[in-house]
Amino acid sequence: MDTKVSLYLDPQIRDWVLFPITLVMILVGILRHYIVILLQSPPKKMTRAAIREQRALLRSQILRESSGNSPVPPAFYQSISQHLSQSFESGSYLKDGPPKSDAPTAPPNPMSDPAAMDGMMAGMKTQAVMMVPQMVLMGWINFFFQGFVLIKLPFPLTLGFKSMLQRGIETPDMDVRWVSSLSWYFLNFFGLNGLYALILGNDNSADSSRDMAMSPYAGVGLQQPAQAQDYNKLFKAEKDNLELAEGLYSWTGKDIETRLLKKYGKLP
Amino acid sequence: MSKELAVALQKLATYRAQNSRASQQTFEQGVTVLKHNALWKQGDDGWAFLEQLTLASLDVGKPDVADRCISLLTQKFPGSPRVECLTGIRLEATETPEVALKYYDDMLSIEESNAALWKRKISVLRRMGQINRAVEELSSYLDTFYTDVEGWLELANIYTSCNQYTLALQALQHTLLLAPQNSFYALQAAETAYTAGDIPLAIKMFLTVTDMSDDSDSPADSIPEGITVRSWYGVKLCTRNLLKDSRTTSVSPSQTPVPEHVKLLDELATERLLTAYSSGNGPVNGREVLVKWLEAK
Incomplete structure (x- = not known):
C-alpha cells in the first residue's frame, strides 16, 4: 500500500483549511468563555424568610443524624424535636407564612414564579451562547469545505472508525486514516477541552461538548437548587422522619457512669 | 524580593491559615509588606492580606492604616458585603456605637440577609447594653442561620451573663448538636x-x-x-x-x-x-x- 500512494494532499489544504478550522475553533471557544462570564448575573439576593425556609430542613436533619447516639439529654432533645414538629405542622417556617386552608395544594408552577424564571433564563442564555457559534461553525465548514480530506492520521485504524473520521465523504474504499473536514470539526469539538483548560484554567466555560448532553433545564437545577420545591410537603414528610428519629433516640450519657467505672476497672 | 519581605509574607500566610489574631505581629509584618509595596506580588492573596491587616491595625489602634486598606479594597470590590462589614468595624473602632448601629441598620435594610453585618449589629447592641434587643436579634439570626456555632455560644454567653443558666444550657445543647x-x-x-x-x-x-x-x-x-x-x-x-x-x-x-x-x-x-x-x-x-x-x- 505504501508503494502506491493512493491520495496526494495539496499543502494548500493544510495551510488554508486545516489550520484555519483549528484556529477558529480555539478562538471561538475562548471568546465564548468571556461572553459567558459577561452574561453571568450576580447571585440573587435572598430574603431572610427565604433562607430560613430553605435551611429549616437542615435543622431537623442535624437533630436526626445523631439521634441514635445523641449528645443531647432527653429533656432537651424532646423539646427541640417537638418544637420542630410543631413548626413544620403549622408551617411557620414557610416563606409566606402558614398556608391558608383553602389554598390550592398543587406545586407552584415554575413559570409563574419570577425568581425561578430568572434562573431558567440565565441557563437558556448561556445555552444559546454555547449552541449558536457551533451551528455557525458547522455551517461554515459544510458550505466551504464539504467533502474535503484534510489530514492523514499517522496510525492505522479499523473500519469501524470510518463513519467517525470520514463524515461527509461517501466512499467505501478509502483508507480509514484519511480524515474529512466535518470529522476534523467534530474531533476538535470534543478534543479541545484539554487545551482550553491549559489556556483558561480549569473551570472555564469554553468547552461546548459538555453542554451537548445537558438540556437547557438541567443547568437550572444546579444553580438554584430546590427553587420550585413545595416546602410545605417537604416539611410534612420531615415531621414523620422526626417522629421516627425520636423512637430511635438514645443519649450518650445514659449509662455513662457504669461504662466509665468499667473502663477504669472499678466495676467488673 | 528581599528576605525581610519574604519572611513577613510567610508569617502572614500562617496567621491567616491558622485564623490567629496576633494583631501586633500581623500589624508589624503587614506594614513591612505595605512599605515594600508588595501587595500586587501576592496575587489574589493580596486582598485577604488587606482584610487581615485592616482588622489587625484596628486592634492596635491605627485607624489610618485601616482606612488605607479599606479604600484599596473598596476600589477593587465596590459593594462587596465583606468590605461593607470591614467599614462597619472601622466605624465601631472610632465612632460611637450609635453611629455604627445606624450604619448596620442602613446596610441591612438594603440587604437583609447579610449574615456578617447582622452579627456585627448584634454585637454592637450587646455592647450598648441593649441586651433585650441583642437576644431578640440573635434568636432570630439563629433561627435563620441555624448552623452558626459561634452564634449559639454567644447566645449562651449572654444568658450566662444575665444568670439565666437554664436558657444558656438550652442554647448550648444546639452547639452540642452542631459540633458533637x-x-x-x-x-x-x-x-x-x-x-x-x-x-x-x-x-x-x-x-x-x-x-x-x-x-x-x-x-x-x-x-x-x-x-x-x-x-x-x-x-x-x-x-x-x-x-x-x-x-x-x-x-x-x-x-x-x-x-x-x-x-x-x-x-x-x-x-x-x-x-x-x-x-x-x-x-x-x-x-x-x-x-x-x-x-x-
Whole structure:
C-alpha cells in the first residue's frame, strides 16, 4: 500500500483549511468563555424568610443524624424535636407564612414564579451562547469545505472508525486514516477541552461538548437548587422522619457512669 | 524580593491559615509588606492580606492604616458585603456605637440577609447594653442561620451573663448538636448545668467529657491532662454534693436520673485527680492544695 500512494494532499489544504478550522475553533471557544462570564448575573439576593425556609430542613436533619447516639439529654432533645414538629405542622417556617386552608395544594408552577424564571433564563442564555457559534461553525465548514480530506492520521485504524473520521465523504474504499473536514470539526469539538483548560484554567466555560448532553433545564437545577420545591410537603414528610428519629433516640450519657467505672476497672 | 519581605509574607500566610489574631505581629509584618509595596506580588492573596491587616491595625489602634486598606479594597470590590462589614468595624473602632448601629441598620435594610453585618449589629447592641434587643436579634439570626456555632455560644454567653443558666444550657445543647466532637463545648454545657443546679445532668455530662477526652488504651494508667482534669474536678464536685445532701441535690429540672454507684464515682474522681497531680518523679506543684481540698468536707 505504501508503494502506491493512493491520495496526494495539496499543502494548500493544510495551510488554508486545516489550520484555519483549528484556529477558529480555539478562538471561538475562548471568546465564548468571556461572553459567558459577561452574561453571568450576580447571585440573587435572598430574603431572610427565604433562607430560613430553605435551611429549616437542615435543622431537623442535624437533630436526626445523631439521634441514635445523641449528645443531647432527653429533656432537651424532646423539646427541640417537638418544637420542630410543631413548626413544620403549622408551617411557620414557610416563606409566606402558614398556608391558608383553602389554598390550592398543587406545586407552584415554575413559570409563574419570577425568581425561578430568572434562573431558567440565565441557563437558556448561556445555552444559546454555547449552541449558536457551533451551528455557525458547522455551517461554515459544510458550505466551504464539504467533502474535503484534510489530514492523514499517522496510525492505522479499523473500519469501524470510518463513519467517525470520514463524515461527509461517501466512499467505501478509502483508507480509514484519511480524515474529512466535518470529522476534523467534530474531533476538535470534543478534543479541545484539554487545551482550553491549559489556556483558561480549569473551570472555564469554553468547552461546548459538555453542554451537548445537558438540556437547557438541567443547568437550572444546579444553580438554584430546590427553587420550585413545595416546602410545605417537604416539611410534612420531615415531621414523620422526626417522629421516627425520636423512637430511635438514645443519649450518650445514659449509662455513662457504669461504662466509665468499667473502663477504669472499678466495676467488673 | 528581599528576605525581610519574604519572611513577613510567610508569617502572614500562617496567621491567616491558622485564623490567629496576633494583631501586633500581623500589624508589624503587614506594614513591612505595605512599605515594600508588595501587595500586587501576592496575587489574589493580596486582598485577604488587606482584610487581615485592616482588622489587625484596628486592634492596635491605627485607624489610618485601616482606612488605607479599606479604600484599596473598596476600589477593587465596590459593594462587596465583606468590605461593607470591614467599614462597619472601622466605624465601631472610632465612632460611637450609635453611629455604627445606624450604619448596620442602613446596610441591612438594603440587604437583609447579610449574615456578617447582622452579627456585627448584634454585637454592637450587646455592647450598648441593649441586651433585650441583642437576644431578640440573635434568636432570630439563629433561627435563620441555624448552623452558626459561634452564634449559639454567644447566645449562651449572654444568658450566662444575665444568670439565666437554664436558657444558656438550652442554647448550648444546639452547639452540642452542631459540633458533637468538640469536648470543650461539652465541658461548657456540663459546667453550665452544674451552675444551673442540675447536678445529675451535670455529672453525666462531666463524665461524658472525661470519656471523650481520655481515649487511651489503658485508661487506669494514663495521666489526665488539660480538659480531662477539669472535668474530673467537675465530677468530684457533683459527687460531693450528691453524697452530702442527696435529697435536695438529686432534684433535676431536666428529669435526669441520679447515676448509680455515686460512691464509686467519687472514689474514681479522687483517684484520677490525684493521678493528675503526680508524675513519675514525685509530687507536682499544687498537690498539697488538692489533697487539702479533697479532705475538706
